[in-house]
Amino acid sequence: LKEGDREGFLKLLKDLRPYDQAIQYMKIPRKLHPLFVECMDLSMLTEMLPYLKASSQVELIQSLEPDKAIPILDMMQNDDLAAMLTDLDPEEIDRLTNMMVREEAENVRRILDYPADTAGRAMTNRFVWVHENYTVGKTTEKLRYYSGYATSMNYIYVINSEKQLVGVVSYRQLLLADPETKITDIMSRRVISVDAFTDQEDVAKQFARYDFVSVPVTDKDNLLVGIITVDDVIDIIVREANEDIEMLMASGKQIDFHTKPFTAAYKRLPWLILLLFIGLVSGSIISGFEATLEQVVALAFFMPLIAGMTGNTGTQSLAVVVRGLASEDINLKESLKLIVRELIVGVIIGITCGALIAVIAFIWQGSFMLGIVVGSSLVLTLIIGTFAGTIIPLILSRFKFDPAVASGPLITTVNDILSLLIYFGIATAFLSKLT
Amino acid sequence: LKEGDREGFLKLLKDLRPYDQAIQYMKIPRKLHPLFVECMDLSMLTEMLPYLKASSQVELIQSLEPDKAIPILDMMQNDDLAAMLTDLDPEEIDRLTNMMVREEAENVRRILDYPADTAGRAMTNRFVWVHENYTVGKTTEKLRYYSGYATSMNYIYVINSEKQLVGVVSYRQLLLADPETKITDIMSRRVISVDAFTDQEDVAKQFARYDFVSVPVTDKDNLLVGIITVDDVIDIIVREANEDIEMLMASGKQIDFHTKPFTAAYKRLPWLILLLFIGLVSGSIISGFEATLEQVVALAFFMPLIAGMTGNTGTQSLAVVVRGLASEDINLKESLKLIVRELIVGVIIGITCGALIAVIAFIWQGSFMLGIVVGSSLVLTLIIGTFAGTIIPLILSRFKFDPAVASGPLITTVNDILSLLIYFGIATAFLSKLT
Missing domain, CATH: 3.10.580.10 (CBS-domain)
Known part of the structure; x- marks a missing residue:
C-alpha cells in the first residue's frame, strides 16, 4: 500500500479522523514516517499531532523543514503544545518556541509557567x-x-x-x-x-x-x-483513573501495550524490590518465632491464609476510600464516620471469617486450641487490616498527598507485619496448650 | 435554618446548582425531606432529581401527590428516567409510566427495552x-x-x-x-x-x-x-473505572461513603470467604510438604516473600492488560506480541529478584544451598506469575468476558498455589543437600 500508490494512500488518509491517522502513523515502520508526513498537508498534520505520544510529536516536528514546522507550531492548540513541550529540557523548549510567532510563543510559555496538573496547564487560550x-x-x-x-x-x-x-x-x-x-x-x-x-x-x-x-x-x-x-477533561479523568490503578496495584507508571520490555521491567522493579525487603521483614518476624514454629509446624499451614486475607481486607478498604475521594470531598466529621463504618465492617468480617476458620482448623487438625488460636488471630488481623486500609489513605489525603501514592505497598507492608506478629504472638502465648 | 425560615431557605436553595441541592437533600434528616421538597418548584425538583440515588428518586416521586409527580416524570430526560426505573420491579414501572403522558411513557419503555450498558440505555430522545x-x-x-x-x-x-x-x-x-x-x-x-x-x-x-x-x-x-x-459519557467513564478497580481489588460493588456497614460487609464477604478457601488450598499444599518443612524450618521464612511477590507480579501484569484493554482494542497478533513482551519482563524481573534473594538468603541463613533453592524458585514463580497475569485477562476478553471480572482473585489463587508448589517442590528435590 505505502510503497507506490501515494494518490490512493492520501485518499484513504483523508477519510480517517486525526486519531485514526495517528494510530496508522504509529503502526508503520519508522523509516516510512517521512513518506507518511510528506503525503499530508499542514492542517492535517496539525490535527493529527496531538494524538501521538509526546516523544513522537517532537521527533516529527524536528524532522520537518522550518517552513513546515513553524506554521504547525503556531496552529497547534496551546494546551496540546504545552503538553508536548513539558518533558523537554529548557534549551529545547526555547529553541522551538523561538521559531514561533511571538504572541503564540508567549502564550505557551505562560501555560508552561503553571505547575503540572493544574487548570492552567490544561487550558487553551483559543477561545472567543x-x-x-x-x-x-x-x-x-x-x-x-x-x-x-x-x-x-x-x-x-x-x-x-x-x-x-x-x-x-x-x-x-x-x-x-x-x-x-x-x-x-x-x-x-x-x-x-x-x-x-x-x-x-x-x-x-x-x-x-x-x-x-x-x-x-x-x-x-x-x-x-x-x-x-470537555475533551481535555475526559483525557484527565481517564489518566487519573489509570494512575489510581497503577498506584493501587503498584503496576508501574504509564505502561501500555507499546512499552518496550526493558522499560516495562525497569518501571516495575522498584516496587518488587521494595516488596522483597518487606518480605524479608516478614521472614525475620517468622524466624523470631522459630521455636514456636518448630514445635507446632501446623501453624505454617495457616500463614498464607492469614497474611493474604489481612492484605485483602486492607486493599478492599483502600479501594473504597481512594475511589470515594476521587469523586467526593469529605470533611473531618465525615472521615470519622467512615472510619467507624469500616471498623464495624471489620468486626463483622473478622467474626464471620474467624469463626469459619476456627471450625475448619479444629476439624482439619483435630486440635481445639489450634482452632481458637487461628480463629482469634484472624478476627484481630481482619479488624486491624480494615482499619489500616481506611486510615492510611485518609491521613495521606488530609496532608495533601494523593491517597493512592504508596498506599498499596504501604498497606501490604503494615498488614503483613501486623498479621504475622499477632498470629505468632497469640500462638506463642498459648504454646503450652498447643503442644 | 430549616426550622422556621422558609423564605430564607428557598433563597439559599435557588442559588445552588442541582447537584449541590441534591447533596443538601441527602445530608438532612429524612423527616425534613417533605419540607425540603415543598419549598421547591416543579422545575427545580425535576433538575435535582437525577443527582439523587435511584432509590431516593423513587422514594421522592412516590411521596408526591400525583399532580406534582406526573409533570416531573414527563419533564425528566428519558435516559435519567430509565436509569431511575431500571432496578424497580415491572409492576412498579408500569404503575409509574402509566401516570405519564402516553408518548413520553412509550419513549421510556423503548429505552428500557435495550439491554443494560448499551448505547440505547444511555441515550436521550430530547434532541432536535x-x-x-x-x-x-x-x-x-x-x-x-x-x-x-x-x-x-x-x-x-x-x-x-x-x-x-x-x-x-x-x-x-x-x-x-x-x-x-x-x-x-x-x-x-x-x-x-x-x-x-x-x-x-x-x-x-x-x-x-x-x-x-x-x-x-x-x-x-x-x-x-x-x-x-458527553455528560452521560463522563458518568459512564467514571463508573467503568470504578468497576475496574472494584473487580481488580475485589473490593465489592458500588460501596461508597454512604453505604451502611452491614451492606458493605455483606458485599465484601463473598470474596473473603472465597479467599479463605483458597488459603486453605495453599495450607493443604504446605501440609503436604510437612516433612520437608519440619526438616528445614527456615523454608517457612521465605514463604510470604515468594507468595507475595508472585501475586504482585501477576497483578502488575493484570493491571497493565485490563487498563490497556479499556482504551485500546487489540487483535490476536498484538495479543501474542504482548504475551511475549510480558514474558521477557517476567524473565528480567525474575532473574533480578531471584539473584538478589539468593545472595540475601545465603548471607542470612549461612546456607549456600538454601540461597539456590529460594533464588531459583523466585525466578520461576515470577516468570509464571507474570505470564498468568497476562494470559488470563486476555483469554477472558477474547471470550467476551469483562477481563476485570474475577481476574484479581483468580490470579491470586493461581499464583499462590503455583508458587507454593514450585517452592516446596524444588526444596524437596534438594532436601538431602539442604539438611
Whole structure:
C-alpha cells in the first residue's frame, strides 16, 4: 500500500479522523514516517499531532523543514503544545518556541509557567470573548472573524472593561436572540469559573457534577486567562483513573501495550524490590518465632491464609476510600464516620471469617486450641487490616498527598507485619496448650 | 435554618446548582425531606432529581401527590428516567409510566427495552432533528419552538425523507450562515453514529478518541433513535473505572461513603470467604510438604516473600492488560506480541529478584544451598506469575468476558498455589543437600 500508490494512500488518509491517522502513523515502520508526513498537508498534520505520544510529536516536528514546522507550531492548540513541550529540557523548549510567532510563543510559555496538573496547564487560550456592551449582531461578527481560530467552542465568555469575567452566553442563545439585543440582557451571570492553580482532578470533578462542556479559567483577579474543554477533561479523568490503578496495584507508571520490555521491567522493579525487603521483614518476624514454629509446624499451614486475607481486607478498604475521594470531598466529621463504618465492617468480617476458620482448623487438625488460636488471630488481623486500609489513605489525603501514592505497598507492608506478629504472638502465648 | 425560615431557605436553595441541592437533600434528616421538597418548584425538583440515588428518586416521586409527580416524570430526560426505573420491579414501572403522558411513557419503555450498558440505555430522545431540505432560517424557527425541550444540545442532526441520519450541523454553523442557505449545503456528511446495541464502554472510547460532545444513536436501518451527550459519557467513564478497580481489588460493588456497614460487609464477604478457601488450598499444599518443612524450618521464612511477590507480579501484569484493554482494542497478533513482551519482563524481573534473594538468603541463613533453592524458585514463580497475569485477562476478553471480572482473585489463587508448589517442590528435590 505505502510503497507506490501515494494518490490512493492520501485518499484513504483523508477519510480517517486525526486519531485514526495517528494510530496508522504509529503502526508503520519508522523509516516510512517521512513518506507518511510528506503525503499530508499542514492542517492535517496539525490535527493529527496531538494524538501521538509526546516523544513522537517532537521527533516529527524536528524532522520537518522550518517552513513546515513553524506554521504547525503556531496552529497547534496551546494546551496540546504545552503538553508536548513539558518533558523537554529548557534549551529545547526555547529553541522551538523561538521559531514561533511571538504572541503564540508567549502564550505557551505562560501555560508552561503553571505547575503540572493544574487548570492552567490544561487550558487553551483559543477561545472567543466579547465585551458586555456588545450586541448579539456584533458578537456574531466577531465569531465569524475568528471562525477558523476557535473551533471547539460552545460558549462565548463575556468580560467587563476591567477584563474580568462577568457572564457566559451560548451559541444557542445567540442564534435565538435578536441581533440588536445586548449581550448583558441574555447572558447568564451565574458563570462558574476555576482558578488557574486548581488541581486538574478538582476541575474534572466539577465537570462530572455540573455537566459542563467547557469552563473558563481565571487568575486571582478574576481575569479570564483561558478555557478548559470537555475533551481535555475526559483525557484527565481517564489518566487519573489509570494512575489510581497503577498506584493501587503498584503496576508501574504509564505502561501500555507499546512499552518496550526493558522499560516495562525497569518501571516495575522498584516496587518488587521494595516488596522483597518487606518480605524479608516478614521472614525475620517468622524466624523470631522459630521455636514456636518448630514445635507446632501446623501453624505454617495457616500463614498464607492469614497474611493474604489481612492484605485483602486492607486493599478492599483502600479501594473504597481512594475511589470515594476521587469523586467526593469529605470533611473531618465525615472521615470519622467512615472510619467507624469500616471498623464495624471489620468486626463483622473478622467474626464471620474467624469463626469459619476456627471450625475448619479444629476439624482439619483435630486440635481445639489450634482452632481458637487461628480463629482469634484472624478476627484481630481482619479488624486491624480494615482499619489500616481506611486510615492510611485518609491521613495521606488530609496532608495533601494523593491517597493512592504508596498506599498499596504501604498497606501490604503494615498488614503483613501486623498479621504475622499477632498470629505468632497469640500462638506463642498459648504454646503450652498447643503442644 | 430549616426550622422556621422558609423564605430564607428557598433563597439559599435557588442559588445552588442541582447537584449541590441534591447533596443538601441527602445530608438532612429524612423527616425534613417533605419540607425540603415543598419549598421547591416543579422545575427545580425535576433538575435535582437525577443527582439523587435511584432509590431516593423513587422514594421522592412516590411521596408526591400525583399532580406534582406526573409533570416531573414527563419533564425528566428519558435516559435519567430509565436509569431511575431500571432496578424497580415491572409492576412498579408500569404503575409509574402509566401516570405519564402516553408518548413520553412509550419513549421510556423503548429505552428500557435495550439491554443494560448499551448505547440505547444511555441515550436521550430530547434532541432536535431537521429535514435535509430545511433552510437555516426554518431550522432556527424549529429550534426556537423546541427551546424549552432540548436544552443540552450543541448539534442538530439532519435526516432524509426515510428518517435516516444523513448529516450534522452545529449551532455555530447555523449562527454564521445566511438564513436562506439550505442545511444540505452547510451540514457535515461525515457524521459518526453508534448503533443502539453498542456497549457503552465502546461509546465512551469513541468520545475519548474523537473529542465528541454528543453522538447520534441509530438503529439497524440507520434511523435516528436518540443521542448520547458527553455528560452521560463522563458518568459512564467514571463508573467503568470504578468497576475496574472494584473487580481488580475485589473490593465489592458500588460501596461508597454512604453505604451502611452491614451492606458493605455483606458485599465484601463473598470474596473473603472465597479467599479463605483458597488459603486453605495453599495450607493443604504446605501440609503436604510437612516433612520437608519440619526438616528445614527456615523454608517457612521465605514463604510470604515468594507468595507475595508472585501475586504482585501477576497483578502488575493484570493491571497493565485490563487498563490497556479499556482504551485500546487489540487483535490476536498484538495479543501474542504482548504475551511475549510480558514474558521477557517476567524473565528480567525474575532473574533480578531471584539473584538478589539468593545472595540475601545465603548471607542470612549461612546456607549456600538454601540461597539456590529460594533464588531459583523466585525466578520461576515470577516468570509464571507474570505470564498468568497476562494470559488470563486476555483469554477472558477474547471470550467476551469483562477481563476485570474475577481476574484479581483468580490470579491470586493461581499464583499462590503455583508458587507454593514450585517452592516446596524444588526444596524437596534438594532436601538431602539442604539438611
